Amino acid sequence: xxxxxxxxxxxxxxxxxxxxxxxxxxxxxxxxxxxxxxxxxxxxxxxxxxxxxxxxxxxxxxxxxxxxxxxxxxxxxxxxxxxxxxxxxxxxxxxxxxxxxxxxxxxxxxxxxxxxxxxxxxxxxxxxx
Numbered sequence: 547x548x549x550x551x552x553x554x555x556x557x558x559x560x561x562x563x564x565x566x567x568x569x570x571x572x573x574x575x576x577x578x579x580x581x582x583x584x585x586x587x588x589x590x591x592x593x594x595x596x597x598x599x600x601x602x603x604x605x606x607x608x609x610x611x612x613x614x615x616x617x618x619x620x621x622x623x624x625x626x627x628x629x630x631x632x633x634x635x636x637x638x639x640x641x642x643x644x645x646x647x648x649x650x651x652x653x654x655x656x657x658x659x660x661x662x663x664x665x666x667x668x669x670x671x672x673x674x675x
Contacts, residue, residue: 555604622669
């Protein structure tokens, strides 16, 4: 068994694809129309055959209160590994990304949390070397 897909619900799939590719640096993998939405996935350029992150439409009635509660409580919906949280924080801040939690040392790792502009908080994490 292996992880092939993980999902984040987004307010606007087209906007999310732009943010996740042009700002975060993921690569578009799939962009297939399905009814009124899309099967839309991105991958890490470091692992183009690795797990895909699906940018799911957030229109289901259960999604909005779930995501609101997560954001209100400051809980990230997903975590992405980076080599250096402080350097990535600087790069993303310069690109206009809003962080809700700046880089902090939490023992064995560094973390920071940002708003993905699509209704979610995302955490970046780097292990200490």
